[in-house]
Amino acid sequence: MDFLSGNVNIDAGSQHLCESVFVRLCQIVGTSVQVAIRRETADIREMVRRRVADNDDVIEMESGSIREGFRLKGSDIDYMNWPNNHRVIWDMSQSEHYYTENKTLILSESSESPPGFTLLELLTPPTKRKVQSACVLMNDRLYISSSLYKQRSQTHLFPGSITHGPCESGELPGGLEYDIADSFACDFWPLSASYWINRCHFWPDRQVVNEIVRNGCHFVPIGHPLGFHEHEEWRISFSLAEHKLVHSMNHCQFLTYGLLKIFLKEVIDKQSDETNKLLCSYHMKTVIFWVIQHNAVPLWSPQNLLASFWVCFKLLLKWVYEGVCPNFFIPENNLFLSKVHGSAQKKMFLELHGLYEKGLACLLQSPSIKSYITNVLYNPRLSICTNEDRMISECDHDKELFNEIYGNTSHFPKNLDHCIKYLHTIELMMGEPLTQYQVIMLQKTTAIILQSTAFTLHNMYTNTGLNKQMYIADRMSCHMLKLAAKFGCISDMMYIAMFYCKTFRFREALYITEMIKVKLAQPGLMYQKHVDPERYTEAVGGQSWSTKMREALAHDIGFNVHTCYINELRPEQQSASLLQIPLFVLLHFVEFLCYRHIDTTLAQTALEELQVLVHHDQGLYVPEIFRDISWEILGICQQMTGNFQAALYSYQQSLTQFQSNKIQNVTLMRIQDLHIT
Structure with a gap:
């Protein structure tokens, strides 16, 4: 059954429709x-950050949809961290590129692992304690266990964080979700992905390919569920390469990718509870990578947007029918292997095929897109401007x-x-x-x-x-x-x-x-x-x-946090990994501190203004994520004036807020210092 055959008939009205959806996507995606x-x-x-990093620093890289340029509602923030003084190599000859006195070397051993996964053998003594504590002995060799390393790396950055795949995941106020993966870096391109280099005839161009290969890859702590060493294996991550590829897309390709993500969230995931977690945005990214590289869409333009989306959707349907989603860099790595199979696969296929039979009308199930389609259908003479300069x-x-x-x-x-x-x-x-x-x-x-x-x-x-x-x-x-x-x-x-x-x-x-x-x-x-x-x-x-x-x-x-700005906040700075203070809170705080030495009446006025701000602001000047430090500062001022009951209340309020600044231990210490029973 060939789902890639046949063309979508794009007439003048359909081009009008494409332009309307293009405008809508520019509003949503950018x-x-x-x-x-x-x-x-x-x-x-x-x-x-990379250029100032010391050898013993931890390098942080933003990844995922935010780094790609999306600001979609519900997009999460993804970070990858890795120790700068540890490097993975693919064979022993690559060790000559490193000075082992200040670099811990790790050897990738993938002979017994599924495609896209590997074991990591420790070759030289590690400088990080959590690396040493995550090692296991196998066949008289030391390997870094992915499951143990993930356990040792959990920092519980914010309250309520959990382990999700290779990441520590959680949610910030406002519903913003984050994923943080501790990883290892490799400066060399994997041999198992070497065929990808020769596959790049149409896209990406040679300069992008060379840059991707030159930047190597990473390893994140999760094994293949069907592998022999699931708890010890690591997955090869092409996160850096992927965002280079996304950045090399033209804007219509990027908007089509955005439409696929919206379609997944608002249409595919709404079909049934049984299938709503089978597909993810990574599958959508993989689809559009393959479509672009195979030159399946001859022209990516606003007038051809929906035809481009339909080609991608048909390829996704084909993959679900076959139960195979080939990783873009290592096609032998089937991304559906452990999720899209059996009865769930059959149900997913039937749902997608039902959408397919509706044609482009299936987009009417997307709340974000629907009105822009119906506007054109009801007003075929509607004038649509696709000039981006006039959109913003x-x-x-x-x-x-x-x-x-x-x-x-x-x-x-x-x-x-x-x-x-x-x-x-x-x-x-x-x-x-x-x-x-x-x-x-x-x-x-x-x-x-x-x-x-x-x-x-x-x-x-x-x-x-x-x-x-x-x-x-x-x-x-x-x-x-x-x-x-x-x-x-x-x-x-x-x-x-x-x-x-x-x-x-x-x-x-x-x-x-x-x-x-x-x-x-x-x-x-x-x-x-x-x-x-x-x-x-x-x-x-x-x-x-x-x-x-x-x-x-x-x-x-x-x-x-490495230097002191205000002596009265020294304990908070020493406790926090990052201290963010609302501008208007800080302004009243500094005024209060200064007026105490000049005019006590004006000091009281500054304190009252701070109190009104912290008590009654609705998120305009005191964002929810910074309310912990705002209540803390109010309590400090009240304690300095001798109003210990008010200070106690403020400190208690600080403890009930989301602890984004991680100052709760200092707050408890300040409460003890009040000596109120």
Whole structure:
């Protein structure tokens, strides 16, 4: 039974329909400009992190749909971590590329494993304790057990996290799910995927192929359920290669991939409870990879969008009928082997075939797409503009850019040497060919590093008794913070205020907070994602992104936990792996700390404003994910004024919030210090 035969008849009306769906997908998935912003800002973050990483660091790489450029509702955040001082090799000859004094070598042994899976033999002594503790002896050789390593790697990053496949998974406030996989890196392309290189005739182009091969692969801790060594085996991960492939798609191909993901979630998964977990978005990705590479769609365009989707759907139907979904890199690895078989496979096929028989009308079952199809059917003369430049306003474009920049500038140098390494890396990158989005991203990154450097330098010379060095360090720190404010946005001025507060220049700090409040009160302000588009455009429309960032943008404040910004928050910084504080909470906090030394009445006013904000804000200025630290700061202020009952209530409220900042132990310590029975 050949489901790939036959063509979808695309007439003029159908082209109109395709254009309507194209517009809708640009709204849901993003225009090519929005997708480019998401990818290119993330590229800069990863380039900076990789270049400053020390040998004993853990490398973090974002993967999955977010990294690919999607921002679909329900998309999860995926991360892969691996120790920088461990490397997997495929044969012993590759060991000559490493200095084994500072690299632990691991040998892949796949002779007894199913395609796409392998055992990892430890060749040299590990430097990570969890690697050593995950080793098992087999045939007089030490192998790293995937199941044991996964157990040792569980950090329970947030409350309620569970093990899911090779990952630690959980959910953040707002329903955002995350997956974190601890892995090992390999700098070499696997021999079992070598045929893929020769298969790339039409797509991807040779430059992309060479880059993919040059970057190697990874190994994630999960074995094949039908393998001989399920608990010891590791799966070969092509995550890095996959996002390179997705990035090499044209926008119509990417939108078709997005439509497949939407179709899976809103149509296929709604057919029955028995089959709604059999297929996943990875299968959709595999489908479109094969369709593009086999040149099954001669022309990817807005007018051909639905025909492209239909070719992909027919291939998926064929795979379910045969019970075989070939991995794109290692086709012998059947992704359906342990899930899509038996009665479940038959039921899944019947459901998909029922959708197939309806033709493109099956898309009417998708709530996200339905109205855009019916609008065209009922209004065949409807004018549709597929010009992407007209789909997104200047304000929305800026909001996308600044939101991505904010989410990708979490860099936290550990010490002064690390700060200098960051600055040197940024200096070198400025001389490289960068896109316009990457330039502004690097500019904001520079501001973040200058702020960390300023406080790190100050803390090094505090209480040393070396007055001249303290004076020089102070001047340098002030200069760096003022420079960072010119590179950054309104909220970056808070670092100057915190520095003045920390160095007992309270009036200077209050002068800065007043300046910040004036800027935050302007009607064209863009705070996080909150903005009045008309007033924003009226205030800064047509100006450079640097000017817009400096004059109209504000966001919440991230603290580098390796250096102290506010003495009163030192315990929280020492406890947290990441400390994020809402801007308006921090503003009132700094005002309270400064006014305590100048005017107790105004200090009480600042405290009351903070209390109203924390008690009554509905998520506008105090996001749910940062409410733990917000209640904590309110409690600290109340405790400092001697109002211990109010402080106790605030600390208790902090404990009931989602612990995104992981400060609960410090909160409990502060409650004990109140001595209230």
